[in-house]
Amino acid sequence: MTASGTATARVGAPVLRLDGLGWRVGGATIVEGVTLDVREGEFLAFIGPNGAGKTSLFNLISGIVVPTAGTLALDGADLTGLPVHTRARRGIGRTFQTSSLWPRMTVAEHVRLAAQARNGGSHRLWRRASPYTAEVDGVLERTGLGHRAGATAAELSHGEKRKLELAVLLVGEPRLMLLDEPMAGVSAEEVPALTELIRTLHREEGRTVLMVEHHMDVLLGLADRLAVMHHGRLLALDSPDAVTADPVVQRAYLGEGL
Ligand SMILES: Nc1ncnc2c1ncn2[C@@H]1O[C@H](COP(=O)(O)OP(=O)(O)OP(=O)(O)O)[C@@H](O)[C@H]1O
Numbered sequence: 001m002t003a004s005g006t007a008t009a010r011v012g013a014p015v016l017r018l019d020g021l022g023w024r025v026g027g028a029t030i031v032e033g034v035t036l037d038v039r040e041g042e043f044l045a046f047i048g049p050n051g052a053g054k055t056s057l058f059n060l061i062s063g064i065v066v067p068t069a070g071t072l073a074l075d076g077a078d079l080t081g082l083p084v085h086t087r088a089r090r091g092i093g094r095t096f097q098t099s100s101l102w103p104r105m106t107v108a109e110h111v112r113l114a115a116q117a118r119n120g121g122s123h124r125l126w127r128r129a130s131p132y133t134a135e136v137d138g139v140l141e142r143t144g145l146g147h148r149a150g151a152t153a154a155e156l157s158h159g160e161k162r163k164l165e166l167a168v169l170l171v172g173e174p175r176l177m178l179l180d181e182p183m184a185g186v187s188a189e190e191v192p193a194l195t196e197l198i199r200t201l202h203r204e205e206g207r208t209v210l211m212v213e214h215h216m217d218v219l220l221g222l223a224d225r226l227a228v229m230h231h232g233r234l235l236a237l238d239s240p241d242a243v244t245a246d247p248v249v250q251r252a253y254l255g256e257g258l
Pocket of ligand 1: 025028048049050229
């Protein structure tokens with residue numbers, strides 16, 4: 001058991017602290033006793049077999065579901081009972097396994113709407129000149145979507161859709177980025193560019209990232225630490241090398257391949 005592991009070269013102040021976090025629903029225990037700290041600028045990846053509770057843990061962190069046990073805090077301030085929108089305002093940004101885009105809206109419009117909404121402005125899209133034009137251009141540049149500004153979401157490839165979801169997230173300048181299986185549905189040819197974008201956001205912009213991902217080859221060289229979930233519990237939390245060599249983790253994955 002290495003759940004108390006502290007290995008990482010990239011340590012800063014704790015941003016997020018989970019303490020005994022649990023979630024029971026309909027008599028079933030989905031998440032149980034998860035305790036961990038996420039450090040400023042850290043990249044923490046969650047792996048584990050299907051149904052291990054990874055998305056449920058993200059739901060608990062982002063506020064989609066309320067924990068039935070334990071607490072969580074962002075920058076030392078308790079978040080446990082706060083709703084999704086308050087957590088988002090405090091800096092918890094999230095993408096989902098399935099796409100959350102509007103098919104007929106353009107790439108630039110998605111980002112502009114996010115900027116308007118962040119500033120408490122109208123959720124109706126302004127067609128005339130917008131004070132957000134420079135910001136929209138900047139975010140699209142950072143995410144490699146500048147040349148697709150006028151394309152509708154329906155016209156994008158899966159990889160471009162994922163990039164747009166990241167662009168929308170970046171508008172809020174989140175303290176913490178929760179990425180739930182960003183490679184899901186993305187073609188093999190597009191995985192390297194998307195991986196590189198996430199790496200840049202982490203390494204060059206210093207963003208704190210939590211990511212659920214099934215593909216170990218994507219995570220190796222990206223994650224500072226791996227958290228292994230199994231039956232709703234944290235089975236191991238350590239450097240990628242230590243986790244992949246851990247016999248307890250290997251046994252949990254028997255038959256599934258790590
Ligand atoms: N609202 C709910 N009510 C009852 N059971 C739920 C609910 N949400 C999730 N579960 C169950 O909790 C377990 C964990 O699901 P979760 O989606 O968190 O796992 P996961 O590790 O993200 O899986 P995957 O890798 O397949 O996405 C599953 O058995 C799922 O069926």
